[in-house]
Amino acid sequence: MPTINVAILGYGTVGKGVYQTINTHQEKFLTSLGANVRVVAVLVKNINRHSFNDENVLFTSDMDEILRLEHLDVVIEAIVGQEPSFTYLKKSISRGCHIITANKEMFAYHCSDLFELAEQKGVSIGFEATVAGGIPIIQTLNKLFNINSISRIEAILNGTSNFILSQMRDADLSFNDALKLAQEKGYAELDPTNDIEGYDAFYKAMILSQVCFGAQPEWNSVKRDGISHITTEVVKNYTNKRLRTKHIATISNTSSGIKVSIEPVTVGEHHPFYNIEGVQNAVAIEGDVVGTITLSGPGAGMYATASAIVEDLVHVLLSKKANAINTIKRNDQLSV
Structure with missing residues (x-):
């Protein structure tokens, strides 16, 4: 039985979720890929801070040790920050590995460079987990591009902010109290700046x-x-008018170029985001043929993000298989 060998970079919440999901879904991988998927290596920054008991897996803080493995097919990256993630992924692509990332900051900065290098090396990049957790927005967009022209996207892309705004309205909490609750539940970091300030x-x-x-x-x-x-008084005022405040990213392609904004927006009952509550994310896509499509689902968390990553894993491997079949067909046609 063929085996796909995978390395996971980072063993925090997301990395652990990916590791567990791969180990518990072997039958699904076998059905989808005709192969087993095996985690052969896990990279951490400090081994002494982790407990890891699988002696069949290389558990290391040395990326070069992973890259020296004889058989390595896919590298999954779940580290925070631009570096060393970008360097690790460049080395992985150069090694001939497909890559999958959940690192939105690094990918926003460096996606063009990674795409270019991946094309040169003939490997694929999965990045579904960088945008909206468990919502398959990247795959949806790629499928819509066959016919539709997309002019505008609106999205709730941060579950922490959405949770805070929901609690300020439903539980009558102040911003600070709602933030504290989000931190207690693990939705917000000790330093919540990236979430609450829109980064x-x-x-x-x-x-x-x-x-x-x-x-x-x-x-x-x-x-x-x-x-x-945003204050409780502002939230109450809008609630009395049957309005709600949502933190919305808007991306549009206009005659004067691409326009993007991330800001609190007041929406009414007929807006597709009116009932998107708690840590949920949502994306509304405007296509010239299909009209408006709205997707919603869990935007963060161990298994929401792990779901996006393992679906990407299947997708990049099936894409490789399809490309190989098409190459064989083209060569057969040329030889006739």
Whole structure:
């Protein structure tokens, strides 16, 4: 039975979720790929901070040790920050590995470079997990591109901000109390700046812009406004008018170029995001043929993100298989 060998970079919440999902879904992989999927290596920054008991897996803090493995097919990256993630993924591509990443900051900065290198090396990149957790937005967009022209996307891309705004309205909490609750539940980091000031949603919006329109706007032209200035009084006022505040990223392709904004928006009952609550994410896509499609689902968490990663794993491997079959067919046609 053929085996796909996988390395996981990072063993935090997401890395552990991926490791567990791969180990518990072997029958699904076998049905989809006709092969087993095996985690052969896990990279961590500090081995002493982790407990790992699978002696069949290389557990290391040395990326070069992983790259020296004789058989390695896919590298999954779930590290925070631009470096060393970008360097690790470049080395993985150069090694001939497919890569899958959940790192939205790194990918927003470096996606063009990684795409170019991957094309040169004939490998694939999966990045579904960089944008909206368990929502398959990247695959949906890629399928829509066959016919539709997409002019605009609206999205709730940060579950932490959405949770805070929901709690301020439903539980009558102050911003600070709602933030504290989000931290207690594990939805917000000890330093929540990336979430509440819109940086997380900004990186995700840049990736969506790249996917939809093949480019990103100048970053300093993007309006980025967080939610930390929103008060309970403002929320109550809107609630009394049957309105709700949502933190929305808007990406549009206009005659004057690509426009992106990330800011609190007041929506009414007929808006597709009115009932998107808690840590849910949502994306509304406007296509010239299909009209508006809205997808919603869990935007973060161990298994929401792991779901996006393992689905990408299947997708990149099936794409490789399809490309190989098409190459064989073309060669057969040429030889006739």
